[in-house]
Amino acid sequence: MDSPLYYEPRVNGVERLPTALQMFVTSPRLMRSAHWHAQVEVNYIVRGWAHYRMSGHEARFAAGDFALFWGGQPHCLDDASDDLVYAGGHLPLVHFFRLRLPSDVQARLMQGSTLVSSATDAADPVNFQRWLDYTRSGDPMKASLAVDEMLLRIERLRFSPYRLLPDVDPIVDADGLDQHTSPIVVRICDYIAGNFREEIDSVDIAVAADIHPKYAMTVFKKSTGMTLNDYINLLRLSYAQAMLMRDDASVLTVAMDSGFGSLSAFNKSFRKMSGMSPSDFRRDVRGRPEVAPDSARVADVHCN
CATH class of the missing domain: 2.60.120.280 (Regulatory protein AraC)
Structure with missing residues (x-):
């Protein structure tokens, strides 16, 4: 493309609404x-x-x-x-x-x-x-x-x-999963979606899903490839990513509002996901050139 227009996360983005279609x-x-x-x-x-x-x-x-x-x-x-x-x-x-x-x-x-x-x-x-x-x-x-x-x-x-x-042999572990598994994962995801910004653990999740905590961890891991903590952190990081893109709040405020218990935990998780610190991520995002909305677009420009 001769004149690329770059995605502008301050205007676009679904990261802050991880639980809605x-x-x-x-x-x-x-x-x-x-x-x-x-x-x-x-x-x-x-x-x-x-x-x-x-x-x-x-x-x-x-x-x-x-x-x-x-x-x-x-x-x-x-x-x-x-x-x-x-x-x-x-x-x-x-x-x-x-x-x-x-x-x-x-x-x-x-x-x-x-x-x-x-x-x-x-x-x-x-x-x-x-x-x-x-x-x-x-x-x-x-x-x-x-x-x-x-x-x-x-x-x-x-x-x-x-x-x-890619066209490679998958690493699939579906052992132990049956027709009862998906409803359990749905209940787990539903509870986490409504509470990921709060302090929750496997016991809270298991009680909400009406199953044993160990079984909750096992079923979720087999179904998603993620631990419960991995998924909770992903939702929190997704929310935090959007705050860094569009808000002027301090990194500490972003960390707390996203559900992380400490700034150090937030920084560690964010760096692991993005390869950079939250501050560097914000600086990189906000250093990108502004792009004026194109009235010829099919609909409101959304996120990729």
Whole structure:
């Protein structure tokens, strides 16, 4: 692209709302560096093509492709056609585990794989636009229907050809998981979503899910590849990332408001995820050039 427009996180971003379905239909901007968010990302390429640099592999989506990947892995839209238009959503983990997907596919996605299918049709852009309208309507019933309809659309992917990237032997451990597992993970995710900014532990989570703490830890780890603490930290870091992008609060305030018990714990977790300190991250983000909104865009510019 001759004159790239870069993603501006102070204007865009889902990081601060990790527990709500958010939709977009847009001509996205490229990203200078990877970001992450605590939702599964769903992309449908309406026109053009997009290239992502994922954690451990690359993925190129063409017009008509439907793609799914776990946003908790750092990822970056680093190249795209000039005419790119894509539709998509950020699906909270609590809804992802309501999906009736093959257990090996669900496990591969949580391990960082990307699912891509070209088995799409003319109804898909219409559906995504409706889901966008529903989620922004302010009507809870419409927002709920958008979630349910998206889940059904994703579930239909299992009946059509699809591929998982990268094309390597997966590390899948689905032993001990059965039809009772997903509802448990849903209850766990639901409780964490509502309480991640508070001081919670495995006992609190287990009580809310009505299971033993050890079983809660085991089921969640087998289902997501993450420990309970990993997921709680991811939600907190996602929230903190957005505060650093858009707020003027001190790093200490960001740490406390995000649910971290101390500044040192926050700094350590943030550096492990982003490769830099919170202060350096904020300085890097705010040092990027401003980009004026483009009135020709398909919809409100959203996040990648």
